[in-house]
Amino acid sequence: MKPDFLNFQQKGHELIDLLSDYYKNIEKSDFPVTVERTPAEMLEHWQADFQKTPNDVTEYFEDILKNSIQVNHPNFIGHQVAAPLPIHTLVNALLTSLNNSIAIYEMGAAGLAMEKIVADYFIKQFEFGKSANGIFVSGGSIGNLTALLAARQAKAGYDAWTEGNLGDLAVMVSEEAHYCVSRATQSMGFGADGVIKIPTDSQLKIIPEQLDILYQKAKQAGKKVIAVVGNGCSTSTGTYDNLEVMADFCEANNLWFHVDGAHGAPAILSKKYKSLLKGAERADSIVMDFHKMLLTPALTTIVLFKNGQTSAEAFSQKADYLLEQTQEWYQGANRTLECTRPMMSVRAYTLLKYYGGDYLENYITRMYDLGQYFAQKIIAHPQFELATLPDCNIVCFRFLPKSDKEINQLNYAIRKTLQEEGEFYMVQTVVKGRAFLRITIINQHTTEVHLDRLLEAVERIALVLE
Ligand SMILES: Cc1ncc(COP(=O)(O)O)c(C=O)c1O
Known part of the structure; x- marks a missing residue:
């Protein structure tokens, strides 16, 4: 069988050559880290392209590359998106060709075995014990x-899968949690009041005393709280909640304890920083994204369950053509929303097999150390202010003008100018009503030198705008 593509072999080699040069020369390249075109210009560019006779496919690939944000550039210090290890480009080529689905064993044999091995690896790291299991899903x-x-x-106290929501079910979660938590509960029909937001202190960690106050108040209002969600860590400021306190509270009140570790759970691999996750070993479930702090492309997420049985009980649905109602490790489709699932486990397995825990430990520790480095530079500078001392590689800071310029607007303007210059990618956020510039140091080639230059650029722009 010949691949029905315009010269698959030659074009494959050309793409690998293009990407090899791209990796090698990314810092020397003349195209910016950020996307230059406005949305209207971008649409126009691709509309024109769409009308043309198809050009050489390698030129076409190059055009996509040039019109993309460069997450592989060490000056990409913005959102929590991994610069994937190049091996993943090869893995993904293989997975795309195979197009196996890890829904059921017949369709995803190798991927399902790898899913179990990776899940067991992290179950051990989190000390989740023998009854635990894990499942790969499409995103945090x-x-x-x-x-x-x-x-x-x-x-819930009854078969909620069959009977739906009886009464006012609710979940308690930090006010700093990612919006997807309330999106999940609202999708589950809990309504807007189904998320009880726990206030945070000046470090953006939940205030422990508020747990019981809010819980009692919810009970009095007739709500049935089912779970508490801990940040491990939060998106905006990278703050880890006091997970031990939350675990105690859940234990005392028979509540489910879930840790959203989409960004921060990989810290479990770092001897220096794993203490941030103290208490996570007592959670009922943990979410961890490989496509944030584990050098892997999107989407690659694992959910770990302390009691593996509970993950299957969440979906007790019959589908005669697909689902066997047994609980073997390879019956993935019984434990997730998704039917077709790509072989994302292979990406995670490859990472552990070819790079391993020590490599990842060094990477995570280094990124978190750089967070501390950058924070110290902010502290040392009289015209910059931190939102809070960072726990990890996410740092929020802002420029304080000497003039009477409005601070929030000034910081938004700084970020906009930086974005337009194109040399760095940095984002912004709002912390307790105040605008901050926000960085995530996530590219393993980012060093102190890049961070120093970023701060110089921010200061240069700020001094002009203030
Ligand atoms: C803490 C946290 N949870 C969940 C998510 C959502 O993950 P995903 O984008 O993979 O759906 C994010 C994304 O930034 C996050 O930071």
Whole structure:
């Protein structure tokens, strides 16, 4: 069988050559880290392209590359998106060709075995014990929903999968949690009041005393709280909640304890920083994205369950053509929302097999250390301010003008100018009503030198704008 593509072999070699040069020369390249074209210009560019006779496919690939944000550039210090290890480009080529689905064993044999091996690896890291299991899902948002579906079935006090929501079910979560948690509960029909937001202190960590106050108040209002979600860590400021306190509270009140570790759970691999996750070993479920802090392309997310049985109970559905109602490790489709699932486990397995825990430990520790480095530079500078001392590789800071310029607007303007210059990619956020510039140091080639230059650029722009 010949691949029905315009010269698959030659074009494959050309793409690898293009990407090899791209990796080698990314810092020397003349195209910017950020996307230059406005949305209207971008649409126009591709509309024109769409009308043309198809050009050489390698030129076409190059055009896509040039019109993309360069997450592989060390000056990409913005959102929590991994610069994937180049081996993943090869893995993904293989997976795309195979197009196996890890829904059922017949369709995804190798991927399902690898899923179990990777899950067991992290179950051990998190000390989840022998009854635990894990499942790969398409992203942290779906992961949180998957965990909360299991939480509802385990703690609602009746068969919620069959009977739906009887009464006012609710989940308690930090006010700093990612929006996908309330999106999950609202998708589950809990309504807007189904998320009880726990206030945070000046470090953006939940205030422990508020747990019981809010819980009692919810009970008095007739709500049935089923779960507490801990940040491990939060998106905006990278803050880890006090997970031990949350675990105590859940234990005392028979609630499901879920840790959203989409960004921060990989810290479990770092001897220096794993203490941030103390208490996560007592969670009922943890979500972890490989496509954030584990050098892997999107979407690659795992959900771990302390009691593996609970993950299957969340979806007790019959589909005669597909689902066997047995609980073997390879019956993946019984434990997730998704039917077809790509072989994302192979990406995670490859990472552990070819790079391994030590490599990942060094990477995570280094990125978190750079967060500390950058924070110290901010502290040392009289015209910069931190939102909070960072726990990890996410740092929020802002420029304080000497003039009477409005601070929030000034910082938004700084970021806009930086974005237009194109040399760095940095984002912005709002912390307790105040605008901050926000960086995530996530590219393993980012060093102190890049961070120093970023700060110089921000200061240069700020001094002009203030
Ligand atoms: C803490 C946290 N949870 C969940 C998510 C959502 O993950 P995903 O984008 O993979 O759906 C994010 C994304 O930034 C996050 O930071």
